[in-house]
Amino acid sequence: xxxxxxxxxxxxxxxxxxxxxVHKITLSFPDYEHFVLADQLRRASKxxxxxxxxxxxxxxxxxxxxxxLAMALGSANEMIVHIEIANALHYAPAETCKTLMEDxxxxxxxxxxxxxxxxxxxxxxxxxxxx
Numbered sequence: 110x111x112x113x114x115x116x117x118x119x120x121x122x123x124x125x126x127x128x129x130x131v132h133k134i135t136l137s138f139p140d141y142e143h144f145v146l147a148d149q150l151r152r153a154s155k156x157x158x159x160x161x162x163x164x165x166x167x168x169x170x171x172x173x174x175x176x177x178l179a180m181a182l183g184s185a186n187e188m189i190v191h192i193e194i195a196n197a198l199h200y201a202p203a204e205t206c207k208t209l210m211e212d213x214x215x216x217x218x219x220x221x222x223x224x225x226x227x228x229x230x231x232x233x234x235x236x237x238x239x240x
Contacts, residue, residue, distance in 0.1 A: 115165035120219040124157040124181075127212045131188070134201040134209075142200065150191045156184035157216065171227060178224045185217040 115121050131154040135147035164177025189210050196206035 115162045118161065118165070118223070120216060120223060121158050121161045121165075123212065123219070124154075124161065124185075124216050127188075127209060127216065128154040128158060130205075130209060130212075131192075134195070134205055138195070138200045146191065146194060146198075146200070150188070150195070153184045153187045153191060157181045157188070160184065161220075168227065174227050175224050178220050178227070182217055182220040182224070185213045185220060188213045189217075 112118065131150050135143075135150050138147040158181075160177045160181035164174045164181070167173035167177065192201075192206050192209050192213070195201050196203055196210075
């Protein structure tokens with residue numbers, strides 16, 4: 110498969126699916142958690158694909174690309190902790206939490222592999238390229 114956009118990256122697609130699942134479970138959190146744990150889960154879940162996209166846009170610079178992937182990895186790890194908290198407090202079904210923690214663990218591994226193999230992604234096209 111040809112990679113022409115961050116949308117083509119499996120890790121981006123997986124992180125978007127996880128984001129939707131996280132958003133759905135946070136809707137059932139107690140009211141007093143809507144602006145605390147639920148908000149933190151939603152923000153961290155959005156950070157993963159957002160940093161992947163931003164890093165992809167800066168892939169001409171290995172340092173910049175890896176920096177944004179590292180930020181996404183940090184957010185994926187943060188998600189695991191916040192989901193563990195939601196599970197411990199019984200805010201979401203245990204099986205859902207387990208699945209989401211596994212998803213974010215896989216996302217983290219995929220991000221790490223992408224950081225190690227960033228050079229396999231096609232270079233960003235030059236602005237002066239022919240149309």
